[in-house]
Every structure is written in C-alpha cells, then in structure tokens.
Amino acid sequence: MRRRQIKILEEKFFVFLSAFMTYSLIVVLAFIILVIFVKGFNALNLDMILKTPEGGYYYGGEGGVLNAIMGSLYIAFGATLIAIFIGMPAALYINVQLIRYRRTQNTIRFFLDALWGIPSIVYGAFGFTLMLFFGMNASLLAGTITVALLISPIMVRTFDEVLSTIPKGLHEATLALGFTRTETAFKVMLKQGFSGFITAILLSFGRGIGDAASVLFTAGYTDNIPVNLDEPAATLPLAIFFQLGSPIPEVRERAFASAVILTVIILIISLGARYLSKRYSRTNLK
Amino acid sequence: MFIAEENTIPASTGFSDSPENLAKHIVRIKHLNVHAGEHHILKNVDLEIPRNKITVLLGPSGCGKTTLLKCMNKLTDLYRELEVSGNIFIEKDDILNTTTNIASIRQKMGLLSQRPYPLPVSIYKNVSYGLKLKGVRDRKLIDFSVEKHLREVGLWEEVKNRLNAPATSLSIGQQQRLCLARGLAVKPSIILADEPTSALDPISSKIIENLFKDLKKHYTIILVTHVLRQAIRLADHAIFMIDGEIIEQGDPEELFKNPQTEGLRAYLVDGN
Numbered sequence: 001m002r003r004r005q006i007k008i009l010e011e012k013f014f015v016f017l018s019a020f021m022t023y024s025l026i027v028v029l030a031f032i033i034l035v036i037f038v039k040g041f042n043a044l045n046l047d048m049i050l051k052t053p054e055g056g057y058y059y060g061g062e063g064g065v066l067n068a069i070m071g072s073l074y075i076a077f078g079a080t081l082i083a084i085f086i087g088m089p090a091a092l093y094i095n096v097q098l099i100r101y102r103r104t105q106n107t108i109r110f111f112l113d114a115l116w117g118i119p120s121i122v123y124g125a126f127g128f129t130l131m132l133f134f135g136m137n138a139s140l141l142a143g144t145i146t147v148a149l150l151i152s153p154i155m156v157r158t159f160d161e162v163l164s165t166i167p168k169g170l171h172e173a174t175l176a177l178g179f180t181r182t183e184t185a186f187k188v189m190l191k192q193g194f195s196g197f198i199t200a201i202l203l204s205f206g207r208g209i210g211d212a213a214s215v216l217f218t219a220g221y222t223d224n225i226p227v228n229l230d231e232p233a234a235t236l237p238l239a240i241f242f243q244l245g246s247p248i249p250e251v252r253e254r255a256f257a258s259a260v261i262l263t264v265i266i267l268i269i270s271l272g273a274r275y276l277s278k279r280y281s282r283t284n285l286k
Numbered sequence: 287m288f289i290a291e292e293n294t295i296p297a298s299t300g301f302s303d304s305p306e307n308l309a310k311h312i313v314r315i316k317h318l319n320v321h322a323g324e325h326h327i328l329k330n331v332d333l334e335i336p337r338n339k340i341t342v343l344l345g346p347s348g349c350g351k352t353t354l355l356k357c358m359n360k361l362t363d364l365y366r367e368l369e370v371s372g373n374i375f376i377e378k379d380d381i382l383n384t385t386t387n388i389a390s391i392r393q394k395m396g397l398l399s400q401r402p403y404p405l406p407v408s409i410y411k412n413v414s415y416g417l418k419l420k421g422v423r424d425r426k427l428i429d430f431s432v433e434k435h436l437r438e439v440g441l442w443e444e445v446k447n448r449l450n451a452p453a454t455s456l457s458i459g460q461q462q463r464l465c466l467a468r469g470l471a472v473k474p475s476i477i478l479a480d481e482p483t484s485a486l487d488p489i490s491s492k493i494i495e496n497l498f499k500d501l502k503k504h505y506t507i508i509l510v511t512h513v514l515r516q517a518i519r520l521a522d523h524a525i526f527m528i529d530g531e532i533i534e535q536g537d538p539e540e541l542f543k544n545p546q547t548e549g550l551r552a553y554l555v556d557g558n
Binding site (some may be wrong): 191 | 390401420465
C-alpha cells in the first residue's frame, strides 16, 4: 500500500516537474519578446523598415535599418541556399549510399556535430582568413560564404536526422520495386522527408540571420543596400550591436526596434514553414 | 534479356538443369550460408521452390526465415555485416553470382513486408511508379494497368473515386493491398511476403489470404509466417526452419500430420 502511494507521488512529482519546466521556458521566451517590444515600441515606425540610415542616424538623426534588413535577408537566403546544395546531397549520401557502413556514418556524424558546436566567431575568423587569402574585401559574398559554412553542419545534421527517421522498410520496398539507390534517394526519401527538411532549413536560416560574430569581420557594415556581391553589407544583429552601444537613449531604443524587426522576420518564416510542412506531410508515411 | 547466357547452372551445384525441373521449380537454392560476423544465420540451406504454388516458410522467431527471403531479392546487400555465399537460382540465373542488373532481378520479385510501406504519393502514383521506372510512358496503358492491378487486389471499388488521395489515407489493410498491387504492376514472377498479415486485423488478413489463393495461378508466392493455422490454410509446400537450418520440408498435410523431427513436433504442439 505504502509502495503504491510512493509510486503515485513519484508520478505526480514528475508530471509537475515536466509541466513546470515546459511552461517556465515559454514564460521566459514570452518575457524576452515582451521586453524587446516594450523597449523598442516607441522607436518602431515605418521609417525604420522603409529607410536606410540618413546623416547622423547613429546620433539620433532620421532614417531606418532597411540596409541591415536587406543585408541580413541577402546573406541568410544566400547562405541557406548554398547550405541546402551542400547539405542535401551530403545527408542523402550518409543515409542512402552509406546505409551499409554504420561506422563511417557515425564518424561523419561525429565530425558534423563537432562542427555544429564550434562558436560562430571561429567561423568568422576562418572566413576572414579565407577572405584575405583570396584578396577579397569584407562583402556580401564573403559574409554569405562564411554564414553558409556556419549553417552547413546544422543543415546536414538536421537533414540527416529527418532522413534517419524514414523507415528502413520504405527503403527496402522501393529497392524491391526496382528503384536504384539514387532513384530511392531523389524520388522517395526527399518526398518523404520534405516536411522535415523545411523545419531543418528554417532552423538553419534562423541561425544564419541571427548570427553576428560570423559576419562581423566578413560582411562589413554599410549604410547602403548592397547591389553587388563585392559590396559590404549591413546585418540586423550588427545593427542592434552598434545601436545598443550608443550613449544616446533614442538610438538604444532603435536597437530594440531592430530586434523586434528581426524577431518578426523569423516569426513570419516560422509560420510559413509550418504551413508548408503541414501541407506537404499529407502524403507522408507515418 | 533477364537470363544471362553465362549464368546457366553449373554441374557442381547438383541441380538438374532439365526443362522439366526448370518448369517445376522457379527458385533453387544450394549451399546458401549467411554469416553476420561470428553468427551463422543460415546454415547450408538447400531448397527448391515450386512454381505457381504457395510455399510457406515456417519456424520460430530468429530462425532465419526473413533473412532467407531477403537473400532472394538481394536486400541483404543493405546490411554490410551479412556475408552471403552459395547459389540462388531464379529461373536459370544465379543471382548471387551474376552481372545482371540488380534492379531487374528485384523487379522479378514483388515484396510484401510485415507492415505496408506505401510510397509518399497518391494511390494512383503508387501503382504507376513501377511502370514508369520500367519506361512505360503511355498514359492509357498506365491507367489500364493501375485499374487492372487495383482490381486484382480487390481495391478498385474502394478507391476508384479517390485515386489522387494520399496512399497513407487508406487503412492499414488497404495499404497492404495497395502495396501488393504496386508490386504486381511491375509484373513479377514471384511474390515474397514477409508476415504480410501480422499488422492486420482478422478481416484484412482473410482478404490477403484469399488474394494469395487467387494469385498463385499466375505467381509463385513465398510466404513467411509465424501463424501455424495460416500456414495450414495456405501452404502448397511447407518449409520448417530452426536456427538457420531447414529441418523439414514437403507437402504440408504430410508435414503437419506426421512430423519427423522433434523440433517440428514441439512447434506444432505449441502452435496449436
């Protein structure tokens, strides 16, 4: 009887603990967003998203952070695209061609996990070294390549995780139908994993658009919207960083407004991705 | 041509290459051994599978039935730890020692797994995919074939108005029949069925069993099952395995009434 009561208490405690942790996390996240909104609300206006900085912007003058919005979008989209082209074949190779070689699969996964864990400033320093080696200046291209390097391991591992959840039986069923491994990879695995890939892409995009350290040395900073790949590009994380360091309260408020813009961009992309993910998972084998 | 000239049966295998034997047996396995490291999974398996009959592979879990089935369409290639040696003749072609394209060997054998694995596309595309892989592009021919094979598995009336719906919207039993139709569409000679009713309810299981009885007129069916009653209901030829070895094989009635080995006797007592 006593043992049974202990079991019931144990169960209640762990349910409470799990629920408490879950809701605490949501509360903390909500609090962060609330603080950003409250602190940046006064500075939020259409000029912030429609104008580039005008003379004296960083001393409280007119203008907005359109340069940083566009720079961030260019870099994040470009880097995500490059990382997809790197990540997709790599993940398919690990899961389809190397299916018989578990030790090789695990070794590759170990290195990818290690790459994932490397701080982004290291990628920034590497990108900077690479930039100097090729005689390039801080530019949109250099920033995009560095962010692509940063998010590629994330992309490969998340694609890999998606593919590894696809039942082996489906793989066998397609081979039994006469598919080659390449046909299995491109005609079945990609389709089956599509909704998961969207989440993986979003995760990588979010990391790319929000990272400041990797673009600090490589993308540079400018008040203009870059029109060429060899021009420097401003990014939202750096815009936040520079504005937040200002002694002028109005400029610091704009830093929070810029953070709101960054959060909203990520929110829009999250919602879009969830919609697409849901839409394309209809045909998936559960 | 599927049967390669150089792959005719060598005399050393001990198989009869006579037209009568070839007409009678579609699969002949000789000295088949499968190792996974130290573990000897299949031990010197010799057997002949009669054409257009249901051959049931029976035995306790882990006795090597599924491995034997996977050897027949070379899905063992997916498992690096498996070392396969010996001869497996499908018609005249030794698939373990052939240069014939592996995809065309596999297309000779439809596979039905323990649980259905429909492709992540529509019902229609599930059946038509195999045809497209074989190079069929004529839309009318594909439509005809889709209908024919869905009728063959008794699914047409249930799905004819929703061919573009995802295959996963079907019930598990329907999905299993869809997978059978998908396999039949690539015109196999053999259907490999690995406990195909184990995830199904009794009604769906009965439908699959009845289908097998009809399909054996045109196909050779090799069925792995744990269910003794199912084996008794379906088998034209039964093979009983224990621990990677074939203990007894032959006419099911004879086998189940007069087991010659203690292993089969014990299995029959427990199974009943």
